[in-house]
Amino acid sequence: DTAVSQTPKYLVTQMGNDKSIKCEQNLGHDTMYWYKQDSKKFLKIMFSYNNKELIINETVPNRFSPKSPDKAHLNLHINSLELGDSAVYFCASSQVTGLYEKLFFGSGTQLSVL
Amino acid sequence: AQSVTQPDIHITVSEGASLELRCNYSYGATPYLFWYVQSPGQGLQLLLKYFSGDTLVQGIKGFEAEFKRSQSSFNLRKPSVHWSDAAEYFCAVGAGNTGRRALTFGSGTRLQVQP
Numbered sequence: 427d428t429a430v431s432q433t434p435k436y437l438v439t440q441m442g443n444d445k446s447i448k449c450e451q452n453l454g455h456d457t458m459y460w461y462k463q464d465s466k467k468f469l470k471i472m473f474s475y476n477n478k479e480l481i482i483n484e485t486v487p488n489r490f491s492p493k494s495p496d497k498a499h500l501n502l503h504i505n506s507l508e509l510g511d512s513a514v515y516f517c518a519s520s521q522v523t524g525l526y527e528k529l530f531f532g533s534g535t536q537l538s539v540l
Numbered sequence: 541a542q543s544v545t546q547p548d549i550h551i552t553v554s555e556g557a558s559l560e561l562r563c564n565y566s567y568g569a570t571p572y573l574f575w576y577v578q579s580p581g582q583g584l585q586l587l588l589k590y591f592s593g594d595t596l597v598q599g600i601k602g603f604e605a606e607f608k609r610s611q612s613s614f615n616l617r618k619p620s621v622h623w624s625d626a627a628e629y630f631c632a633v634g635a636g637n638t639g640r641r642a643l644t645f646g647s648g649t650r651l652q653v654q655p
Contacts, residue, residue, distance in 0.1 A: 430583070461645075466647060467628060467647060467648040467650075468645070468647045468648070469584075469630060469645040469648070470645070471643065471644075516583055516584070518583070518584075527572075527634065527643075528586055528589075529576075529584070529586065529643065530583075531583030531584040531585070532583050533581065533582050533583045534581075534582075534583055
């Protein structure tokens with residue numbers, strides 16, 4: 427069983443479209459994240475949810491809207507897609523053991539905006 | 541704010557040779573430090589982590605890393621590289637004072653292994 431699964435794996439779309447990426451974790455974790463990895467492989471946090479509540483919202487355009495219907499799911503909706511949104515988006519969930527938080531990543535969604 | 545620098549974008553080593561990947565961090569307090577590996581088409585997998593205690597930490601797949609506070613470094617090492625180690629490696633620092641420990645990642649080092 428895949429611990430953190432995200433769909434679709436590849437997404438090719440035109441500028442101006444609206445698209446969603448779904449993420450589900452079956453690990454029972456309370457916290458989930460969206461990370462963006464750009465063409466230079468730089469990985470940057472976008473959002474974090476804890477028990478369906480938004481707790482981290484980095485400087486991300488408001489065209490990006492995360493939605494967490496329950497703590498096992500964190501979906502990412504993107505409105506009016508732009509060329510610069512092309513990247514690989516990673517979902518992750520985390521487990522906190524004492525001071526240490528371990529992230530479990532999905533395999534990524536490669537978004538290409540044409 | 542914390543930051544992570546991985547000075548080497550790309551490293552090539554021969555199979556069986558030793559490996560050291562560099563990581564420098566900037567953080568005001570005692571950092572939580574991590575190394576992740578990303579195989580092609582895959583998400584990131586945790587190799588090892590440091591947050592206190594012994595400054596030499598052991599991880600999976602024969603990797604180790606040493607925390608040097610005086611140099612603000614957390615370099616990853618492996619004595620003998622295997623072809624399957626070819627991947628992208630990311631160093632990360634945890635922001636312990638945010639209450640949610642969001643990780644800041646370096647830009648990664650791509651490792652190629654020659655036969």
